[in-house]
Amino acid sequence: MTTxxxxxxxxxxxxxxxxxxxxxxxxxxxxxxxLIGSLNILKSLIFVLVILIxxxxxxxxxxxxxxxxxxxxxxxxxxxxxxxxxxxxxxTGPIYMWYPLLNDLQTKGVxxxxxxxxxxxxxxxxxxxxxxxxxxxxxxxxxxxxxMIIMSVIQGFIVEKILFIGK
Amino acid sequence: xxxxxxxxxxxxxxxxxWNTFPILxxxxxxxxxxxxxxxxxxxxxxxxxxxxxxxIGSIMGSILAGNPVTSYVLAGEFLGxxxxxxxxxxxxxxxxxxxIIQFPAESILLGKKFAITRNVTAFVFSIVxxxxxxxxxxxx
Numbered sequence: 001m002t003t004x005x006x007x008x009x010x011x012x013x014x015x016x017x018x019x020x021x022x023x024x025x026x027x028x029x030x031x032x033x034x035l036i037g038s039l040n041i042l043k044s045l046i047f048v049l050v051i052l053i054x055x056x057x058x059x060x061x062x063x064x065x066x067x068x069x070x071x072x073x074x075x076x077x078x079x080x081x082x083x084x085x086x087x088x089x090x091x092t093g094p095i096y097m098w099y100p101l102l103n104d105l106q107t108k109g110v111x112x113x114x115x116x117x118x119x120x121x122x123x124x125x126x127x128x129x130x131x132x133x134x135x136x137x138x139x140x141x142x143x144x145x146x147x148m149i150i151m152s153v154i155q156g157f158i159v160e161k162i163l164f165i166g167k
Numbered sequence: 168x169x170x171x172x173x174x175x176x177x178x179x180x181x182x183x184x185w186n187t188f189p190i191l192x193x194x195x196x197x198x199x200x201x202x203x204x205x206x207x208x209x210x211x212x213x214x215x216x217x218x219x220x221x222x223i224g225s226i227m228g229s230i231l232a233g234n235p236v237t238s239y240v241l242a243g244e245f246l247g248x249x250x251x252x253x254x255x256x257x258x259x260x261x262x263x264x265x266x267i268i269q270f271p272a273e274s275i276l277l278g279k280k281f282a283i284t285r286n287v288t289a290f291v292f293s294i295v296x297x298x299x300x301x302x303x304x305x306x307x
Contacts, residue, residue, distance in 0.1 A: 009186070009187060009188075009189040009190040009193075012189065012193045012271050012272070012275065013189035013190070013193040013196075015193070016196045016197055019197075020196065020200065030200070030203050030204070031200075034199045034200040034202075034203045035199070037199035037200075037202055037203060038195050038196050038199040041195045041198065041199060042192075042195060045191075045195070049184065052180075052184070053177075053181065053184060056183060056184075057176045057177045057180045060175075060176035060179050060180060095263075095266060095269060096190075096191060096269045097191065099187065099190070099269075099276040099277060100183050100184060100187040101183075102276070102277060103187075103276040103277060104183060106277060106278075112281065116285055119264075119285065120264055122263070123235070123260065123263035123264050125235055128236060128239070131236055131239055134239075134243065135242060135243035135246060137304075139304060139307060140252075143300050143304055143307070144256065144259075144260075144296070144300045147299045147300050147303065148260065148296055151292050151295065151299075154292075155285075155292055159281070159284045159288055162284045162288075163280060163281065163284060
């Protein structure tokens with residue numbers, strides 16, 4: 001199925017390739033390093049990609065839009081908020097890898113604020129705590145994460161209100 | 168629950184990934200190019216101890232992209248150079264919550280208005296989180 005939206009992606013990729021070509025004219029060493037870097041990123045993304053495919057397959061198979069709306073729709077309440085926070089914290093890989101799944105959830109009727117909460121909580125990475133503790137104290141990390149969780153809910157509410165005003 | 172339905176769900180997932188493949192590849196290429204640029208000019212970025220350092224920190228975090236570990240290492244370097252905890256916190260938070268480089272992808276897949284509203288509020292909140300966290304650390 002080819003839609004106008006899917007062409008936008010290819011136009012975007014084409015624009016990035018053009019940027020690469022323009023930079024290549026002025027400095028080919030930057031492009032060489034950038035391509036090596038891209039390859040390394042892509043290698044590290046394979047694992048996330050596999051998880052994402054498994055995850056979306058299971059959602060498509062077990063969860064129908066009706067169930068999804070029940071737990072993450074307009075009337076999901078505190079239950080939906082908690083699901084989004086936990087899902088955001090435990091999700092792995094870069095943020096942009098999750099856009100396709102979120103797009104799918106959006107079309108299935110998941111509340112906008114819950115998508116925002118999920119995206120904000122992706123900033124809290126439990127496995128990275130030992131690294132952040134090299135530079136910061138436990139007290140700082142706990143306060144920061146706690147404040148971020150609270151702010152994610154407030155941001156979700158605000159973004160939804162702003163988007164609703166426009167409609 | 169049938170094998171046929173599972174296969175259908177799997178194919179649907181693969182199609183979803185394939186449809187977004189050019190966007191994901193474009194973002195990876197952009198991030199990589201930007202990271203090379205960042206580490207070429209890293210030393211030119213200076214904080215002057217002014218009130219607007221927090222804005223500079225948040226803007227830097229918003230533009231830069233990549234693994235959060237990189238932001239922790241840079242933040243540690245900043246702290247070592249005497250930059251305030253407020254600036255460093257806003258920098259870390261905006262690094263992971265605001266995505267200028269990923270904006271085109273977010274805009275295409277989740278909607279332009281959604282992407283703008285989410286990123287602008289996340290930028291403002293990076294400073295708010297910084298302020299509350301520093302107050303909390305000093306109080307407790």
